[in-house]
Amino acid sequence: MEKESWINEVMDSTKGMKPLDANPFLFEKISLKIEAKKSDISQVKAFSKSWALAASLVLIINIVSFAYIIKDKPSAQKEMGYTALSKEMGLTSTTNY
Amino acid sequence: MHNKPDNELTLKQLVESYKGLVFNTAISFLQHREEAEDITQEVFIEVYQSLAKFKEQSSISTWIYRITVNKCLDHLRGKKRQKRFGFITNLFHHETGEVLHEISHFDHPGIELEKKEKANILFKAIEKLPENQKTAFILWHIEELPQKEIATIMQNSVKAIESLLLRAKTNLRKELEKIYPERRN
Numbered sequence: 001m002e003k004e005s006w007i008n009e010v011m012d013s014t015k016g017m018k019p020l021d022a023n024p025f026l027f028e029k030i031s032l033k034i035e036a037k038k039s040d041i042s043q044v045k046a047f048s049k050s051w052a053l054a055a056s057l058v059l060i061i062n063i064v065s066f067a068y069i070i071k072d073k074p075s076a077q078k079e080m081g082y083t084a085l086s087k088e089m090g091l092t093s094t095t096n097y
Numbered sequence: 098m099h100n101k102p103d104n105e106l107t108l109k110q111l112v113e114s115y116k117g118l119v120f121n122t123a124i125s126f127l128q129h130r131e132e133a134e135d136i137t138q139e140v141f142i143e144v145y146q147s148l149a150k151f152k153e154q155s156s157i158s159t160w161i162y163r164i165t166v167n168k169c170l171d172h173l174r175g176k177k178r179q180k181r182f183g184f185i186t187n188l189f190h191h192e193t194g195e196v197l198h199e200i201s202h203f204d205h206p207g208i209e210l211e212k213k214e215k216a217n218i219l220f221k222a223i224e225k226l227p228e229n230q231k232t233a234f235i236l237w238h239i240e241e242l243p244q245k246e247i248a249t250i251m252q253n254s255v256k257a258i259e260s261l262l263l264r265a266k267t268n269l270r271k272e273l274e275k276i277y278p279e280r281r282n
Contacts, residue, residue, distance in 0.1 A: 007273045010222075011266075013215035014239050018207035022120035023134055027112045030141045034108075037142070 108145050111157075116141075118158065119165050121207075125239045126169035126231070128203035128220055136172055140165050155249050162242075162250045166232055173228075222272040230265035233258055 023029065085091075119140050123133035143164050151160055208216045223231055229251070236247045237258075244262075248255045 003274070003277050006277060007270055010215045010219050010273055011269065013212040013219050014205075014208065016209065017205065017216075017239070019117055019121045020124060020207050022116040022137060026116050026134075026137065026141075027109055030108070030112060030138050030145075033138060033142055034145060 108141065111144060111161075112141055115158065115161050119161060122162065122165045122235070122240060123169055124205070125235045126166070127172060128205075128224065130206075132172065136165070136168050140168050143168070159246060159249050162236070162246075163252075166236075166250060170228055170232070218273070218276060219269070222269050222276075225272060226265055226268055230261050230268065233261040234265040234269070237262055 116137065120133055120137045123136040123140075124130065127133050127136065140161065144161060151157070155163075203217065203220050204213065205216060205220070223234060226234065232251060233247055236242045236250065237244065242250075244255050244258050248258045251258065253261075
């Protein structure tokens, strides 16, 4: 009986509890955090922008170099032409020397 | 009570209207004033960021309650993980010998002096409840919300909430029965 009433008293101990006041500077603190988050995001964006710029530069350099290599490499048709011409002019034979 | 966030309804207005609700719910869950303040800030940051996504299906207070409950439960899960990790790493400070990861003793400042001791016992018992029973019990017993609203916050049926409350009360009573003999000796 005594135990039951003690349990009931414990269960009801929060009845009539007064609500607590939140920090009076809560709004200012939240605003600061939001601003900090915004600047973090813009920093990340700026960082990723610079990385994207560097990556595109590397890509452009690669494309240009590749284009040069292709341009410099004689085509198969040209190669055949050169061979035929050198044969005709007797440039392939080493016996000339 | 606002039903839909208007454009004029600024963050400042929301903070002013709901800071008490968020802070007091957080303190009941976390039983720690500083942690409740941090969670209150996080709740309003999330409210600010997802205000555009808010649907009219529930009232703003219900929506804010839901965010608060989720943030508190996430925080408690994180603390539990930390405590578990604490047992693996260090129980005592290697130089001072000071106890680390100590369970804090909560003393709710809003409770009358003569009820404080009993309320502390109740809060300790609430801490041991499973997440959903704890949520239902805090919202019903401490926040004094109607079961229908608790059902909306917890996205469950009223019947399920009734059952959760019943189980929570039974478990709390069992826990208190265990403590009672200790107190008599």
